[in-house]
Amino acid sequence: MSLSPAPVSPPKPRVRFAPSPTGFLHVGSARTFIFNWLYARHNRGTMILRLDDTDVERNTEASVQSIFEGLKWLDLSWDEEYKQSERGELHRQMAETIFQKGLAYRDFTPAHTDDSEKSGAQGTWLFNPGMRELSREESDGRAAAGEPFALRFRVPREGGQLVRFTDAVYGEQMKSAVDIEDFALLRSDGMPTYHLASCADDADLRISHIIRGQDHLTNTFKHVLIFEAAGFTPPQFAHLPLLVAPDGTKLSKRRHGPVVSVTTYRDAGFLPEAFINFLCLLGWSPKNDREQMGRQELIDAFSLGGINRANAVVNFKEFSKPDVGRAPSPADLNPEETFDPKALWLNAEHIRALPVEDLSARLLPIVREAGFNLTPEKMLRITPLIRERIKLLREVLAAADFFFVDQLPPYDPAELIPQKGDAAMALRVLKRAKEVLAIVEFKHDALDQTLRTAAQELGVKAGQMFQPIRVAVCGRKNAPPLFETLEVLGKDVALARIDEAIRKIG
Protein backbone atom coordinates (compact mmCIF):
# COMPACT_ATOMS: atom_id res chain seq x y z
CA MET A 1 0.00 0.00 0.00
CA SER A 2 2.40 2.60 1.23
CA LEU A 3 5.05 3.70 -1.20
CA SER A 4 7.59 4.50 1.45
CA PRO A 5 9.30 1.34 2.66
CA ALA A 6 9.49 0.50 6.31
CA PRO A 7 12.65 1.82 7.95
CA VAL A 8 14.11 -1.66 8.18
CA SER A 9 12.29 -3.95 5.81
CA PRO A 10 12.71 -7.56 6.90
CA PRO A 11 14.67 -9.73 4.47
CA LYS A 12 12.51 -11.58 2.02
CA PRO A 13 12.10 -15.17 3.11
CA ARG A 14 13.51 -17.97 1.01
CA VAL A 15 11.72 -21.27 1.46
CA ARG A 16 12.00 -24.60 -0.23
CA PHE A 17 10.03 -27.72 -0.92
CA ALA A 18 12.44 -30.63 -1.07
CA PRO A 19 10.80 -33.90 -2.00
CA SER A 20 12.72 -37.07 -2.56
CA PRO A 21 11.52 -38.48 -5.86
CA THR A 22 10.82 -41.99 -4.70
CA GLY A 23 7.12 -42.21 -5.52
CA PHE A 24 4.08 -40.33 -6.74
CA LEU A 25 3.18 -36.95 -5.25
CA HIS A 26 1.74 -37.67 -1.84
CA VAL A 27 -1.05 -35.51 -0.39
CA GLY A 28 1.18 -34.80 2.60
CA SER A 29 3.96 -33.58 0.33
CA ALA A 30 1.51 -31.44 -1.59
CA ARG A 31 0.43 -29.87 1.66
CA THR A 32 4.01 -29.16 2.64
CA PHE A 33 4.56 -27.50 -0.72
CA ILE A 34 1.43 -25.44 -0.24
CA PHE A 35 2.40 -24.20 3.21
CA ASN A 36 5.84 -23.19 1.94
CA TRP A 37 4.32 -21.56 -1.10
CA LEU A 38 1.74 -19.71 0.95
CA TYR A 39 4.47 -18.42 3.24
CA ALA A 40 6.60 -17.31 0.31
CA ARG A 41 3.76 -15.63 -1.53
CA HIS A 42 2.35 -13.99 1.56
CA ASN A 43 5.73 -12.47 2.37
CA ARG A 44 6.76 -11.85 -1.24
CA GLY A 45 9.64 -14.20 -0.75
CA THR A 46 11.18 -16.87 -2.94
CA MET A 47 9.81 -20.37 -3.42
CA ILE A 48 12.40 -22.98 -4.27
CA LEU A 49 11.86 -26.49 -5.54
CA ARG A 50 14.72 -28.79 -4.75
CA LEU A 51 14.74 -32.43 -5.66
CA ASP A 52 16.44 -34.29 -2.85
CA ASP A 53 17.62 -37.18 -4.94
CA THR A 54 20.64 -38.40 -3.06
CA ASP A 55 19.24 -41.91 -2.77
CA VAL A 56 20.29 -43.28 -6.13
CA GLU A 57 18.77 -46.66 -5.37
CA ARG A 58 15.23 -45.46 -4.94
CA ASN A 59 14.92 -42.37 -7.09
CA THR A 60 13.03 -42.65 -10.33
CA GLU A 61 12.42 -40.34 -13.22
CA ALA A 62 8.77 -41.38 -13.16
CA SER A 63 8.53 -40.02 -9.67
CA VAL A 64 10.01 -36.70 -10.73
CA GLN A 65 7.40 -36.54 -13.46
CA SER A 66 4.65 -37.40 -11.00
CA ILE A 67 5.71 -34.56 -8.73
CA PHE A 68 5.74 -32.07 -11.59
CA GLU A 69 2.44 -33.38 -12.85
CA GLY A 70 0.79 -32.95 -9.48
CA LEU A 71 2.16 -29.48 -8.94
CA LYS A 72 1.14 -28.49 -12.42
CA TRP A 73 -2.40 -29.62 -11.78
CA LEU A 74 -2.50 -27.60 -8.59
CA ASP A 75 -1.13 -24.66 -10.54
CA LEU A 76 1.56 -24.10 -7.96
CA SER A 77 4.59 -22.15 -9.01
CA TRP A 78 8.17 -21.83 -7.84
CA ASP A 79 10.94 -19.37 -8.56
CA GLU A 80 14.09 -21.45 -8.47
CA GLU A 81 14.76 -25.10 -9.06
CA TYR A 82 17.66 -27.34 -8.06
CA LYS A 83 18.64 -30.94 -8.18
CA GLN A 84 20.58 -32.18 -5.23
CA SER A 85 22.39 -34.84 -7.21
CA GLU A 86 24.06 -32.10 -9.23
CA ARG A 87 25.48 -30.43 -6.17
CA GLY A 88 27.57 -33.24 -4.77
CA GLU A 89 30.69 -31.12 -4.75
CA LEU A 90 29.11 -28.62 -2.41
CA HIS A 91 28.04 -31.38 -0.05
CA ARG A 92 31.49 -32.95 0.00
CA GLN A 93 33.02 -29.57 0.71
CA MET A 94 30.86 -29.14 3.74
CA ALA A 95 31.77 -32.62 4.94
CA GLU A 96 35.41 -31.76 4.45
CA THR A 97 35.05 -28.54 6.44
CA ILE A 98 33.46 -30.40 9.31
CA PHE A 99 36.06 -33.16 9.14
CA GLN A 100 38.96 -30.71 9.12
CA LYS A 101 37.60 -29.10 12.25
CA GLY A 102 37.72 -32.49 13.89
CA LEU A 103 33.94 -32.57 14.23
CA ALA A 104 33.56 -35.70 12.12
CA TYR A 105 35.49 -38.94 11.89
CA ARG A 106 35.90 -41.87 9.55
CA ASP A 107 34.06 -45.05 10.40
CA PHE A 108 35.56 -48.07 8.68
CA THR A 109 32.90 -50.46 9.92
CA PRO A 110 31.53 -52.28 6.89
CA ALA A 111 28.15 -51.00 5.71
CA HIS A 112 25.01 -52.86 6.73
CA THR A 113 26.43 -54.01 10.02
CA ASP A 114 23.73 -54.66 12.60
CA ASP A 115 23.44 -52.21 15.44
CA SER A 116 23.98 -55.05 17.85
CA GLU A 117 27.32 -55.82 16.25
CA LYS A 118 28.24 -52.16 16.20
CA SER A 119 27.74 -51.52 19.85
CA GLY A 120 27.37 -54.84 21.52
CA ALA A 121 24.85 -53.09 23.74
CA GLN A 122 21.13 -53.68 23.93
CA GLY A 123 20.00 -50.06 23.97
CA THR A 124 20.06 -47.50 21.20
CA TRP A 125 23.25 -47.41 19.22
CA LEU A 126 25.00 -44.09 19.65
CA PHE A 127 28.51 -44.54 18.32
CA ASN A 128 31.28 -47.04 17.90
CA PRO A 129 34.05 -46.10 20.36
CA GLY A 130 36.72 -47.89 18.37
CA MET A 131 36.06 -45.79 15.33
CA ARG A 132 35.36 -42.55 17.10
CA GLU A 133 38.63 -42.77 18.98
CA LEU A 134 40.74 -43.91 16.04
CA SER A 135 43.97 -41.95 15.86
CA ARG A 136 44.37 -39.50 13.03
CA GLU A 137 47.38 -41.45 11.75
CA GLU A 138 45.57 -44.74 11.60
CA SER A 139 42.49 -43.13 10.10
CA ASP A 140 44.53 -41.39 7.41
CA GLY A 141 46.51 -44.55 6.78
CA ARG A 142 43.51 -46.76 6.28
CA ALA A 143 41.82 -44.17 4.11
CA ALA A 144 44.97 -43.81 2.01
CA ALA A 145 45.10 -47.57 1.65
CA GLY A 146 41.72 -47.35 0.02
CA GLU A 147 39.65 -48.86 2.80
CA PRO A 148 36.05 -47.60 2.45
CA PHE A 149 34.58 -45.58 5.29
CA ALA A 150 31.55 -43.58 6.23
CA LEU A 151 32.05 -40.12 7.65
CA ARG A 152 30.27 -39.65 10.94
CA PHE A 153 29.48 -36.55 12.91
CA ARG A 154 31.30 -36.44 16.21
CA VAL A 155 28.38 -35.55 18.48
CA PRO A 156 29.63 -34.00 21.73
CA ARG A 157 29.57 -36.70 24.41
CA GLU A 158 30.76 -34.67 27.38
CA GLY A 159 29.74 -31.64 29.28
CA GLY A 160 26.02 -32.39 29.14
CA GLN A 161 25.65 -30.22 26.07
CA LEU A 162 22.21 -29.26 24.96
CA VAL A 163 21.26 -28.77 21.34
CA ARG A 164 18.51 -26.22 20.96
CA PHE A 165 16.47 -24.33 18.45
CA THR A 166 13.20 -22.47 18.30
CA ASP A 167 10.46 -23.89 16.19
CA ALA A 168 7.85 -21.47 14.89
CA VAL A 169 5.15 -24.05 15.54
CA TYR A 170 6.41 -26.21 18.40
CA GLY A 171 8.27 -23.57 20.36
CA GLU A 172 11.55 -23.98 22.20
CA GLN A 173 13.17 -27.32 21.52
CA MET A 174 16.09 -28.84 23.33
CA LYS A 175 17.70 -32.18 23.50
CA SER A 176 20.75 -33.35 25.26
CA ALA A 177 23.55 -34.23 22.86
CA VAL A 178 24.26 -37.53 24.54
CA ASP A 179 20.94 -38.80 23.20
CA ILE A 180 21.96 -38.15 19.61
CA GLU A 181 23.84 -40.86 17.76
CA ASP A 182 26.91 -40.21 15.65
CA PHE A 183 24.94 -40.02 12.43
CA ALA A 184 26.54 -40.40 9.03
CA LEU A 185 27.42 -37.47 6.81
CA LEU A 186 28.97 -39.39 3.95
CA ARG A 187 28.30 -42.94 2.90
CA SER A 188 31.13 -45.32 2.22
CA ASP A 189 30.62 -44.78 -1.50
CA GLY A 190 31.27 -41.09 -0.95
CA MET A 191 27.66 -40.02 -1.46
CA PRO A 192 26.27 -37.53 1.01
CA THR A 193 23.46 -38.57 3.29
CA TYR A 194 20.21 -36.68 3.44
CA HIS A 195 21.19 -34.78 6.57
CA LEU A 196 24.40 -33.46 5.07
CA ALA A 197 23.09 -32.70 1.62
CA SER A 198 20.00 -31.02 2.98
CA CYS A 199 21.92 -28.76 5.33
CA ALA A 200 24.62 -27.96 2.80
CA ASP A 201 22.01 -26.94 0.27
CA ASP A 202 19.90 -25.04 2.75
CA ALA A 203 22.96 -23.07 3.76
CA ASP A 204 24.13 -22.52 0.20
CA LEU A 205 20.70 -21.53 -1.06
CA ARG A 206 20.36 -19.19 1.91
CA ILE A 207 17.09 -20.76 2.96
CA SER A 208 15.60 -18.58 5.66
CA HIS A 209 12.76 -20.82 6.80
CA ILE A 210 12.57 -24.57 6.71
CA ILE A 211 8.91 -25.52 6.68
CA ARG A 212 8.51 -29.28 6.60
CA GLY A 213 6.77 -32.26 8.17
CA GLN A 214 6.95 -32.89 11.88
CA ASP A 215 8.64 -36.19 11.17
CA HIS A 216 11.78 -34.07 10.86
CA LEU A 217 11.41 -32.38 14.22
CA THR A 218 13.86 -34.72 15.94
CA ASN A 219 16.21 -34.68 12.95
CA THR A 220 16.48 -30.96 13.37
CA PHE A 221 18.81 -31.38 16.34
CA LYS A 222 21.25 -33.10 14.00
CA HIS A 223 20.80 -30.37 11.44
CA VAL A 224 21.51 -27.67 13.98
CA LEU A 225 24.69 -29.54 14.85
CA ILE A 226 25.69 -29.65 11.19
CA PHE A 227 24.95 -25.99 10.51
CA GLU A 228 26.94 -24.91 13.52
CA ALA A 229 29.84 -27.24 12.81
CA ALA A 230 30.07 -25.83 9.30
CA GLY A 231 29.97 -22.29 10.60
CA PHE A 232 26.44 -21.33 9.60
CA THR A 233 23.61 -19.89 11.60
CA PRO A 234 20.73 -22.34 11.35
CA PRO A 235 17.64 -21.05 9.54
CA GLN A 236 14.26 -20.70 11.17
CA PHE A 237 12.30 -23.88 11.52
CA ALA A 238 8.58 -24.51 11.31
CA HIS A 239 7.38 -28.07 11.54
CA LEU A 240 3.98 -29.08 10.30
CA PRO A 241 1.71 -31.59 12.04
CA LEU A 242 1.44 -34.77 10.05
CA LEU A 243 -1.48 -35.97 7.99
CA VAL A 244 -2.68 -39.28 9.32
CA ALA A 245 -5.26 -41.88 8.37
CA PRO A 246 -8.34 -42.56 10.51
CA ASP A 247 -6.36 -45.31 12.20
CA GLY A 248 -3.88 -42.71 13.36
CA THR A 249 -0.97 -43.90 11.30
CA LYS A 250 0.91 -41.84 8.77
CA LEU A 251 -0.73 -41.97 5.38
CA SER A 252 0.89 -44.57 3.19
CA LYS A 253 0.13 -45.99 -0.19
CA ARG A 254 0.64 -49.48 1.06
CA ARG A 255 -1.79 -49.27 3.92
CA HIS A 256 -4.26 -46.72 2.67
CA GLY A 257 -4.35 -47.02 -1.07
CA PRO A 258 -5.03 -44.39 -3.70
CA VAL A 259 -6.33 -41.78 -1.23
CA VAL A 260 -2.76 -40.72 -0.56
CA SER A 261 -2.02 -39.81 -4.14
CA VAL A 262 -2.73 -36.34 -5.46
CA THR A 263 -3.67 -37.72 -8.85
CA THR A 264 -6.53 -39.64 -7.30
CA TYR A 265 -8.13 -36.36 -6.33
CA ARG A 266 -7.50 -34.89 -9.73
CA ASP A 267 -8.94 -37.87 -11.57
CA ALA A 268 -11.96 -38.05 -9.31
CA GLY A 269 -12.90 -34.51 -10.25
CA PHE A 270 -11.59 -32.25 -7.54
CA LEU A 271 -10.99 -28.64 -8.42
CA PRO A 272 -7.35 -27.82 -7.69
CA GLU A 273 -8.31 -24.77 -5.68
CA ALA A 274 -10.73 -26.83 -3.60
CA PHE A 275 -8.12 -29.47 -2.95
CA ILE A 276 -5.63 -26.83 -1.86
CA ASN A 277 -8.28 -25.28 0.35
CA PHE A 278 -8.96 -28.65 1.97
CA LEU A 279 -5.30 -29.37 2.59
CA CYS A 280 -4.78 -25.97 4.15
CA LEU A 281 -7.49 -26.58 6.66
CA LEU A 282 -5.71 -29.68 7.93
CA GLY A 283 -3.38 -28.35 10.56
CA TRP A 284 -3.88 -24.69 9.90
CA SER A 285 -6.64 -22.26 10.71
CA PRO A 286 -7.27 -18.65 9.73
CA LYS A 287 -8.93 -18.40 13.18
CA ASN A 288 -11.92 -16.54 11.88
CA ASP A 289 -14.33 -19.32 10.98
CA ARG A 290 -13.65 -18.93 7.29
CA GLU A 291 -13.60 -22.26 5.51
CA GLN A 292 -14.17 -21.82 1.82
CA MET A 293 -11.23 -19.82 0.59
CA GLY A 294 -9.67 -19.16 -2.77
CA ARG A 295 -5.99 -19.03 -3.59
CA GLN A 296 -5.52 -15.34 -2.93
CA GLU A 297 -7.56 -15.44 0.25
CA LEU A 298 -5.34 -18.21 1.54
CA ILE A 299 -2.22 -16.28 0.67
CA ASP A 300 -3.55 -13.21 2.43
CA ALA A 301 -4.64 -15.11 5.52
CA PHE A 302 -1.66 -17.39 5.91
CA SER A 303 0.72 -17.19 8.80
CA LEU A 304 2.88 -19.68 10.65
CA GLY A 305 1.06 -18.72 13.83
CA GLY A 306 -2.09 -20.37 12.53
CA ILE A 307 -0.46 -23.76 12.36
CA ASN A 308 -1.69 -26.35 14.81
CA ARG A 309 0.46 -28.84 16.68
CA ALA A 310 -1.58 -32.03 16.65
CA ASN A 311 -1.66 -34.43 13.71
CA ALA A 312 -4.68 -34.10 11.45
CA VAL A 313 -6.81 -37.02 10.36
CA VAL A 314 -7.83 -37.30 6.74
CA ASN A 315 -11.21 -38.77 7.38
CA PHE A 316 -11.85 -41.34 4.70
CA LYS A 317 -13.77 -44.54 5.23
CA GLU A 318 -12.36 -46.88 2.69
CA PHE A 319 -8.87 -48.20 3.02
CA SER A 320 -7.04 -49.77 0.14
CA LYS A 321 -8.97 -52.40 -1.71
CA PRO A 322 -6.54 -55.28 -1.53
CA ASP A 323 -8.09 -57.31 -4.29
CA VAL A 324 -8.81 -54.70 -6.87
CA GLY A 325 -6.22 -54.71 -9.62
CA ARG A 326 -3.24 -52.44 -9.48
CA ALA A 327 -4.84 -49.66 -11.45
CA PRO A 328 -8.15 -48.63 -9.90
CA SER A 329 -9.89 -46.29 -12.30
CA PRO A 330 -11.63 -43.24 -10.89
CA ALA A 331 -14.93 -44.84 -11.75
CA ASP A 332 -14.20 -47.65 -9.30
CA LEU A 333 -13.97 -45.30 -6.39
CA ASN A 334 -16.95 -44.51 -4.28
CA PRO A 335 -16.38 -40.86 -3.45
CA GLU A 336 -18.29 -41.01 -0.18
CA GLU A 337 -16.01 -43.78 1.01
CA THR A 338 -12.77 -42.63 -0.50
CA PHE A 339 -12.67 -38.97 0.37
CA ASP A 340 -13.00 -36.88 3.48
CA PRO A 341 -16.57 -35.52 3.58
CA LYS A 342 -15.18 -32.09 4.17
CA ALA A 343 -13.09 -32.29 1.02
CA LEU A 344 -16.21 -33.23 -0.91
CA TRP A 345 -18.21 -30.41 0.60
CA LEU A 346 -15.48 -27.88 -0.08
CA ASN A 347 -15.26 -29.07 -3.65
CA ALA A 348 -19.00 -28.64 -4.07
CA GLU A 349 -18.69 -25.16 -2.63
CA HIS A 350 -15.95 -24.26 -5.07
CA ILE A 351 -17.92 -25.73 -7.94
CA ARG A 352 -20.88 -23.56 -7.07
CA ALA A 353 -18.66 -20.52 -6.64
CA LEU A 354 -17.28 -20.88 -10.15
CA PRO A 355 -18.82 -18.79 -12.93
CA VAL A 356 -20.92 -21.03 -15.19
CA GLU A 357 -18.61 -20.42 -18.14
CA ASP A 358 -15.58 -21.58 -16.16
CA LEU A 359 -17.33 -24.60 -14.75
CA SER A 360 -18.63 -25.53 -18.15
CA ALA A 361 -15.16 -25.34 -19.62
CA ARG A 362 -13.85 -27.66 -16.93
CA LEU A 363 -16.67 -30.12 -17.42
CA LEU A 364 -16.49 -30.39 -21.18
CA PRO A 365 -13.19 -32.29 -21.43
CA ILE A 366 -14.44 -34.85 -18.94
CA VAL A 367 -17.59 -35.42 -20.93
CA ARG A 368 -15.69 -35.67 -24.18
CA GLU A 369 -13.18 -38.03 -22.72
CA ALA A 370 -16.05 -40.27 -21.73
CA GLY A 371 -16.86 -40.53 -25.41
CA PHE A 372 -19.65 -38.03 -25.87
CA ASN A 373 -19.58 -35.47 -28.62
CA LEU A 374 -20.77 -32.26 -27.20
CA THR A 375 -20.47 -28.66 -28.27
CA PRO A 376 -19.29 -26.06 -25.79
CA GLU A 377 -22.63 -24.31 -26.33
CA LYS A 378 -24.60 -27.34 -25.27
CA MET A 379 -22.36 -27.87 -22.25
CA LEU A 380 -22.87 -24.28 -21.25
CA ARG A 381 -26.63 -24.79 -21.25
CA ILE A 382 -26.41 -28.00 -19.24
CA THR A 383 -24.00 -26.68 -16.63
CA PRO A 384 -26.42 -24.52 -14.63
CA LEU A 385 -28.75 -27.49 -14.33
CA ILE A 386 -26.22 -29.69 -12.62
CA ARG A 387 -23.94 -27.33 -10.83
CA GLU A 388 -25.78 -27.65 -7.55
CA ARG A 389 -26.05 -31.36 -7.94
CA ILE A 390 -22.45 -32.47 -8.21
CA LYS A 391 -19.70 -32.60 -5.64
CA LEU A 392 -17.04 -33.78 -8.06
CA LEU A 393 -16.52 -32.74 -11.66
CA ARG A 394 -16.65 -36.34 -12.76
CA GLU A 395 -20.18 -36.64 -11.44
CA VAL A 396 -21.32 -34.66 -14.45
CA LEU A 397 -21.34 -37.96 -16.25
CA ALA A 398 -23.96 -39.45 -13.98
CA ALA A 399 -25.86 -36.23 -13.37
CA ALA A 400 -26.34 -35.19 -16.97
CA ASP A 401 -26.10 -38.50 -18.82
CA PHE A 402 -29.49 -38.13 -20.47
CA PHE A 403 -28.34 -34.97 -22.21
CA PHE A 404 -25.47 -36.79 -23.85
CA VAL A 405 -27.02 -39.96 -25.18
CA ASP A 406 -29.29 -40.48 -28.16
CA GLN A 407 -30.94 -43.50 -26.68
CA LEU A 408 -31.87 -43.52 -23.01
CA PRO A 409 -30.54 -46.53 -21.14
CA PRO A 410 -33.28 -49.00 -20.17
CA TYR A 411 -35.29 -48.13 -17.09
CA ASP A 412 -38.09 -49.80 -15.20
CA PRO A 413 -41.46 -48.68 -16.63
CA ALA A 414 -42.85 -48.75 -13.11
CA GLU A 415 -40.77 -45.62 -12.49
CA LEU A 416 -43.20 -43.78 -14.76
CA ILE A 417 -46.04 -44.25 -12.31
CA PRO A 418 -46.55 -41.11 -10.24
CA GLN A 419 -47.03 -40.90 -6.49
CA LYS A 420 -50.49 -42.12 -5.47
CA GLY A 421 -51.19 -42.99 -9.06
CA ASP A 422 -51.22 -46.03 -11.29
CA ALA A 423 -50.14 -47.08 -14.75
CA ALA A 424 -53.31 -45.72 -16.24
CA MET A 425 -52.65 -42.33 -14.80
CA ALA A 426 -49.10 -42.41 -16.11
CA LEU A 427 -50.40 -43.23 -19.55
CA ARG A 428 -52.98 -40.49 -19.50
CA VAL A 429 -50.38 -37.97 -18.34
CA LEU A 430 -47.91 -38.94 -20.98
CA LYS A 431 -50.40 -38.88 -23.79
CA ARG A 432 -51.66 -35.51 -22.77
CA ALA A 433 -48.08 -34.27 -22.36
CA LYS A 434 -47.33 -35.39 -25.86
CA GLU A 435 -50.22 -33.38 -27.21
CA VAL A 436 -49.49 -30.17 -25.40
CA LEU A 437 -45.74 -30.32 -25.77
CA ALA A 438 -46.10 -30.73 -29.50
CA ILE A 439 -47.53 -27.27 -29.80
CA VAL A 440 -45.91 -25.32 -26.98
CA GLU A 441 -42.79 -23.27 -27.28
CA PHE A 442 -39.95 -24.95 -25.36
CA LYS A 443 -39.26 -22.13 -22.99
CA HIS A 444 -39.38 -22.33 -19.21
CA ASP A 445 -42.44 -20.17 -18.55
CA ALA A 446 -44.49 -21.50 -21.40
CA LEU A 447 -43.74 -25.08 -20.39
CA ASP A 448 -44.55 -24.33 -16.79
CA GLN A 449 -47.92 -22.81 -17.64
CA THR A 450 -48.88 -25.41 -20.22
CA LEU A 451 -48.01 -28.42 -18.11
CA ARG A 452 -49.73 -27.08 -15.01
CA THR A 453 -52.84 -26.35 -17.00
CA ALA A 454 -52.74 -29.82 -18.46
CA ALA A 455 -52.46 -31.28 -14.98
CA GLN A 456 -55.55 -29.37 -13.88
CA GLU A 457 -57.48 -30.54 -16.89
CA LEU A 458 -56.52 -34.12 -16.16
CA GLY A 459 -57.42 -33.71 -12.54
CA VAL A 460 -53.98 -34.71 -11.29
CA LYS A 461 -51.55 -32.86 -9.05
CA ALA A 462 -48.72 -30.98 -10.65
CA GLY A 463 -46.24 -33.44 -9.21
CA GLN A 464 -48.18 -36.34 -10.65
CA MET A 465 -48.00 -34.67 -14.01
CA PHE A 466 -44.30 -33.86 -13.87
CA GLN A 467 -42.97 -37.11 -12.56
CA PRO A 468 -43.91 -39.37 -15.47
CA ILE A 469 -42.57 -36.80 -17.91
CA ARG A 470 -39.36 -36.50 -15.95
CA VAL A 471 -38.78 -40.21 -15.97
CA ALA A 472 -39.70 -40.40 -19.64
CA VAL A 473 -37.13 -37.79 -20.67
CA CYS A 474 -34.43 -38.44 -18.08
CA GLY A 475 -34.80 -42.15 -17.51
CA ARG A 476 -34.91 -41.73 -13.75
CA LYS A 477 -36.78 -40.03 -10.96
CA ASN A 478 -34.08 -37.78 -9.60
CA ALA A 479 -33.04 -35.19 -12.08
CA PRO A 480 -32.68 -31.45 -12.58
CA PRO A 481 -35.82 -29.28 -12.69
CA LEU A 482 -38.18 -30.37 -15.45
CA PHE A 483 -38.82 -27.20 -17.44
CA GLU A 484 -35.18 -26.25 -17.74
CA THR A 485 -34.39 -29.81 -18.66
CA LEU A 486 -36.99 -29.88 -21.41
CA GLU A 487 -35.78 -26.58 -22.70
CA VAL A 488 -32.23 -27.83 -23.09
CA LEU A 489 -33.28 -31.21 -24.40
CA GLY A 490 -35.43 -29.72 -27.13
CA LYS A 491 -38.81 -30.64 -28.48
CA ASP A 492 -37.79 -33.45 -30.81
CA VAL A 493 -35.88 -35.44 -28.24
CA ALA A 494 -38.50 -34.86 -25.54
CA LEU A 495 -41.36 -35.99 -27.75
CA ALA A 496 -39.48 -39.04 -28.94
CA ARG A 497 -38.71 -40.08 -25.38
CA ILE A 498 -42.30 -39.59 -24.30
CA ASP A 499 -43.38 -41.78 -27.20
CA GLU A 500 -40.95 -44.40 -26.05
CA ALA A 501 -42.33 -44.20 -22.51
CA ILE A 502 -45.91 -44.58 -23.77
CA ARG A 503 -44.83 -47.69 -25.59
CA LYS A 504 -43.18 -49.07 -22.47
CA ILE A 505 -46.15 -48.59 -20.22
CA GLY A 506 -48.90 -49.00 -22.74
Place this chain on the structure above:
RNA sequence: GGCGCUAUCGUCUAGGGGUUAGGACGGAAGAUUCUCAAUCUUCAAACCCGGGUUCGAUUCCCGGUAGCGCUACCA
Protein backbone atom coordinates in the same frame (compact mmCIF):
# COMPACT_ATOMS: atom_id res chain seq x y z
C1' G B 1 13.60 -49.84 24.92
C1' G B 2 15.70 -44.52 24.56
C1' C B 3 14.61 -39.62 23.07
C1' G B 4 11.16 -36.00 21.14
C1' C B 5 6.19 -34.23 20.09
C1' U B 6 0.89 -34.15 20.83
C1' A B 7 -4.03 -34.50 23.41
C1' U B 8 -11.34 -29.60 22.76
C1' C B 9 -17.77 -32.82 19.61
C1' G B 10 -17.13 -38.93 15.06
C1' U B 11 -13.69 -35.48 11.86
C1' C B 12 -11.31 -30.42 10.86
C1' U B 13 -10.87 -26.58 14.29
C1' A B 14 -11.76 -21.57 17.55
C1' G B 15 -11.04 -20.25 22.41
C1' G B 16 -8.70 -19.65 26.90
C1' G B 17 -7.89 -18.94 34.61
C1' G B 18 -14.51 -17.19 35.73
C1' U B 19 -17.76 -18.62 28.55
C1' U B 20 -24.64 -21.35 27.83
C1' A B 21 -16.82 -23.99 25.47
C1' G B 22 -17.85 -21.04 19.34
C1' G B 23 -17.76 -22.48 13.97
C1' A B 24 -17.61 -26.09 10.01
C1' C B 25 -18.21 -31.07 7.87
C1' G B 26 -20.89 -35.32 8.73
C1' G B 27 -25.60 -37.20 11.37
C1' A B 28 -30.93 -36.42 12.90
C1' A B 29 -35.56 -33.59 12.47
C1' G B 30 -38.33 -29.83 10.06
C1' A B 31 -39.35 -25.82 6.31
C1' U B 32 -39.18 -25.03 1.04
C1' U B 33 -39.38 -26.24 -4.53
C1' C B 34 -42.25 -30.50 -9.78
C1' U B 35 -38.22 -35.09 -7.93
C1' C B 36 -33.14 -34.69 -6.51
C1' A B 37 -29.82 -31.12 -5.14
C1' A B 38 -29.17 -26.33 -3.17
C1' U B 39 -31.05 -23.10 0.63
C1' C B 40 -33.08 -22.02 5.62
C1' U B 41 -34.35 -23.50 10.84
C1' U B 42 -33.72 -26.70 14.92
C1' C B 43 -31.42 -30.83 17.60
C1' A B 44 -27.70 -34.45 19.38
C1' A B 45 -22.37 -34.29 19.92
C1' A B 46 -16.12 -32.45 23.06
C1' C B 47 -12.18 -29.93 26.94
C1' C B 48 -7.94 -38.04 28.06
C1' C B 49 -7.06 -39.33 33.55
C1' G B 50 -4.85 -37.96 38.36
C1' G B 51 -2.47 -34.50 41.30
C1' G B 52 -0.93 -29.57 42.26
C1' U B 53 -1.02 -23.70 41.73
C1' U B 54 -5.36 -20.63 42.52
C1' C B 55 -11.00 -17.82 45.45
C1' G B 56 -11.65 -20.45 40.75
C1' A B 57 -9.08 -24.73 36.14
C1' U B 58 -10.81 -27.28 30.14
C1' U B 59 -6.92 -23.31 29.99
C1' C B 60 -0.80 -22.85 33.88
C1' C B 61 2.70 -26.81 36.26
C1' C B 62 3.86 -32.01 37.32
C1' G B 63 2.77 -37.19 36.73
C1' G B 64 0.10 -41.01 34.20
C1' U B 65 -2.16 -42.90 29.88
C1' A B 66 -2.70 -43.02 24.79
C1' G B 67 -1.22 -41.71 19.90
C1' C B 68 2.45 -40.17 16.60
C1' G B 69 7.56 -39.29 15.17
C1' C B 70 12.90 -40.19 15.31
C1' U B 71 16.21 -43.86 16.83
C1' A B 72 19.70 -46.49 8.74
C1' C B 73 26.01 -45.56 5.23
C1' C B 74 16.29 -43.85 3.55
C1' A B 75 14.60 -39.24 2.96
